[in-house]
Amino acid sequence: MAKIYTFLKYLFVILWACFVIAPFLWAISTSFKDFNSVTSGATYIPWLQFEPTLDGWSVLFKPGSQGGINIVGPYFNSIFVTLTASIISIALGTLAAYALSRYTFKAGIVQNNDITFFFISQRIMPPVVLSIPFFLFLSTLGLLDSLAGLIMVYIVLLMPIAVWIMVDFFNRVPKEIDETALIDGCNPFQAFFKVVLPNSIPGMIVAGLFCIIFGWIDFFFAFILTFTNVQLLPVKIVALNSSITPWWSLSAAALVSVAPLIIVAFVVERYLSKGNLSGALK
Amino acid sequence: MSLQLGNISLKPTEQYHLNDVTLNFEPGKMYTILGRTLSGKTTLLKTIAGLQSPDSGSIHFMGKDFLSIPVWERNVAMVYQQFINYPHLNVRENIEFPLKQRKMEPSLIDKEVSDAIKKVGLEGFEVRKIQELSGGQQQRVALARSLAKKAKILLLDEPLVNLDYKLREGLREEFKKLFKGEEASQSILIYASTDPLEAMQLNGDIIVIDEGKILQVGSAKDVFENPANAKVAEITNDPAMNLNNGTIQDNKLIFNNEIQFDLPSNLQSIQPGDYQIGIRATDIHLDENGFGFDVDISEISGSETFLHLHSQNIKCVATIEEVKSYEVNQVVKINFDTSKIYLFKESGELLHSPFKS
Numbered sequence: 026m027a028k029i030y031t032f033l034k035y036l037f038v039i040l041w042a043c044f045v046i047a048p049f050l051w052a053i054s055t056s057f058k059d060f061n062s063v064t065s066g067a068t069y070i071p072w073l074q075f076e077p078t079l080d081g082w083s084v085l086f087k088p089g090s091q092g093g094i095n096i097v098g099p100y101f102n103s104i105f106v107t108l109t110a111s112i113i114s115i116a117l118g119t120l121a122a123y124a125l126s127r128y129t130f131k132a133g134i135v136q137n138n139d140i141t142f143f144f145i146s147q148r149i150m151p152p153v154v155l156s157i158p159f160f161l162f163l164s165t166l167g168l169l170d171s172l173a174g175l176i177m178v179y180i181v182l183l184m185p186i187a188v189w190i191m192v193d194f195f196n197r198v199p200k201e202i203d204e205t206a207l208i209d210g211c212n213p214f215q216a217f218f219k220v221v222l223p224n225s226i227p228g229m230i231v232a233g234l235f236c237i238i239f240g241w242i243d244f245f246f247a248f249i250l251t252f253t254n255v256q257l258l259p260v261k262i263v264a265l266n267s268s269i270t271p272w273w274s275l276s277a278a279a280l281v282s283v284a285p286l287i288i289v290a291f292v293v294e295r296y297l298s299k300g301n302l303s304g305a306l307k
Numbered sequence: 308m309s310l311q312l313g314n315i316s317l318k319p320t321e322q323y324h325l326n327d328v329t330l331n332f333e334p335g336k337m338y339t340i341l342g343r344t345l346s347g348k349t350t351l352l353k354t355i356a357g358l359q360s361p362d363s364g365s366i367h368f369m370g371k372d373f374l375s376i377p378v379w380e381r382n383v384a385m386v387y388q389q390f391i392n393y394p395h396l397n398v399r400e401n402i403e404f405p406l407k408q409r410k411m412e413p414s415l416i417d418k419e420v421s422d423a424i425k426k427v428g429l430e431g432f433e434v435r436k437i438q439e440l441s442g443g444q445q446q447r448v449a450l451a452r453s454l455a456k457k458a459k460i461l462l463l464d465e466p467l468v469n470l471d472y473k474l475r476e477g478l479r480e481e482f483k484k485l486f487k488g489e490e491a492s493q494s495i496l497i498y499a500s501t502d503p504l505e506a507m508q509l510n511g512d513i514i515v516i517d518e519g520k521i522l523q524v525g526s527a528k529d530v531f532e533n534p535a536n537a538k539v540a541e542i543t544n545d546p547a548m549n550l551n552n553g554t555i556q557d558n559k560l561i562f563n564n565e566i567q568f569d570l571p572s573n574l575q576s577i578q579p580g581d582y583q584i585g586i587r588a589t590d591i592h593l594d595e596n597g598f599g600f601d602v603d604i605s606e607i608s609g610s611e612t613f614l615h616l617h618s619q620n621i622k623c624v625a626t627i628e629e630v631k632s633y634e635v636n637q638v639v640k641i642n643f644d645t646s647k648i649y650l651f652k653e654s655g656e657l658l659h660s661p662f663k664s
Contacts, residue, residue, distance in 0.1 A: 199389060199391065201387050201389055201391045202391055202393070204353075204356075204358050204378075204385075205385070205387070205391050205392075205393075205449075206393075207357075207358065207378040207379050208356055208358070208378060208379075208381075208383060208384065208385050209379075209404055209405035209408055209452070209456070210379050210380075210382075210405050210408035210409055211379055211408060212377070212379050215379075215408075220393055220395075223395040224393070224394055224395050
């Protein structure tokens with residue numbers, strides 16, 4: 026009975042993996058095709074069914090003057106904006122979450138939970154609602170179409186995630202640990218930096234993972250708040266879609282854009298599998 | 308040198324309350340705060356440590372106003388009921404943490420830490436991670452950390468309650484030894500407990516607390532023999548002392564208008580009237596010629612059996628000196644040792660104790 030169960034479990038996981046991997050395989054195969062191979066019906070295996078070419082890839086790294094698309098600039102813009110916004114969001118979010126978890130705030134009827142909800146409510150609204158205020162806000166500051174403006178907007182979008190995850194994390198850390206640090210001669214800042222923070226790394230990794238994913242995949246705000254000066258990767262990729270869609274380079278660009286997330290997932294997976302994320306504090 | 312609390316009060320919120328607490332602690336002595344869960348023991352300890360500020364009242368230690376000193380400068384030590392250590396540090400780093408925080412000489416730190424590790428019997432575990440230790444060992448680390456500090460005030464908040472029975476017995480003996488050393492004569496030890504037996508075994512001064520109020524302060528013997536009121540008698544006995552309404556009239560002692568005894572000789576001088584009658588579970592015994600009671604529950608505890616009994620108007624718990632199981636609703640014959648009876652006024656105050664001649 027147990028064997029059948031294990032067999033079914035693995036069978037399901039394998040089928041599911043095939044299902045998930047299929048679009049990637051399709052994108053990989055398409056990225057090596059040219060116009061004729063793409064338009065002459067479904068083909069899968071290179072050399073046998075179609076003649077592979079590197080044109081779809083090489084065009085991505087050629088400058089525009091040579092007829093290329095050059096995604097290198099947008100690529101580094103995306104990395105820079107996502108990482109900067111994520112790091113600032115985690116730093117500020119962790120501090121805010123610690124305060125919300127450990128201290129009681131009260132202004133009229135507004136209490137800790139309301140403040141936490143206020144943070145999350147930024148994510149509950151449809152992004153369209155925020156687009157006009159953000160646009161006006163950045164245009165007043167003269168930061169439209171700039172990396173700094175995008176980073177500011179992304180911090181607004183990512184910090185709620187960090188606050189939310191870290192409040193939950195700190196609520197599960199016994200406050201007696203902070204108290205013991207105080208009793209052992211730490212002032213509240215030392216207690217936070219010497220005792221609480223070193224034990225919060227697992228939570229910060231999870232929060233960082235979410236921030237990086239949500240920052241990296243954002244198309245909407247990058248599309249609305251930038252024009253020509255600054256371009257982020259998702260906008261650049263979608264912009265490839267012209268009268269004749271270059272499916273080959275579109276596929277290649279999509280694969281390149283997913284790569285960092287896959288690397289991040291592999292790095293974090295090692296922490297997850299070690300059980301470091303859950304069992305650090307009980 | 309003494310620690311004085313003056314009229315400490317803390318407004319009742321969800322779980323914290325202290326009501327006009329005035330206490331005086333002398334160095335070199337061990338105090339046990341005995342009270343039920345949520346009676347204010349932890350709040351009292353946290354107030355002394357400085358983690359909680361009272362709404363009113365004063366705390367003075369060695370002549371200094373303690374309330375104006377923040378926690379991190381008070382130099383107290385505290386061990387919690389939960390095993391609280393720093394999970395990112397190993398055993399040795401955990402113990403030296405407060406000493407490093409105080410910027411002690413490195414050579415001195417080494418000596419103090421090694422001493423503390425030896426005292427709690429954790430030699431060989433210095434570089435272990437906290438998560439790799441058993442509960443008892445984790446609590447030893449917490450204890451070693453508070454010992455290494457050589458704090459003038461050591462607060463222990465039910466430190467043994469989460470350990471299994473065997474470890475608890477062992478550690479409690481070690482506690483008594485540790486706090487009899489010469490350094491202990493300099494410091495004030497305050498131990499909070501819910502367990503009357505533990506409080507008696509520790510044999511220090513007992514402070515009985517209930518609903519944030521101090522009910523009685525005295526030696527273990529004193530609190531046991533002369534509980535200040537009916538509440539203290541309930542809290543300081545396990546099972547709680549049986550309390551029933553009673554009347555003295557016409558040289559008779561009547562329990563709840565139901566059972567009647569001749570007035571025992573040591574109660575002859577008591578005025579007739581209505582009282583609360585207290586009798587310990589151990590002073591009720593099986594007797595063929597006694598009164599019939601129905602069994603509610605029987606619990607076996609070690610070599611004894613606790614019988615929860617009721618008759619028409621009386622509820623009581625009796626300790627039977629043997630292990631035997633009883634059916635629910637089975638009728639047992641019991642009798643009361645009336646010479647061991649306590650009398651409390653209807654307001655709760657102690658009127659008569661069998662130990663008072």
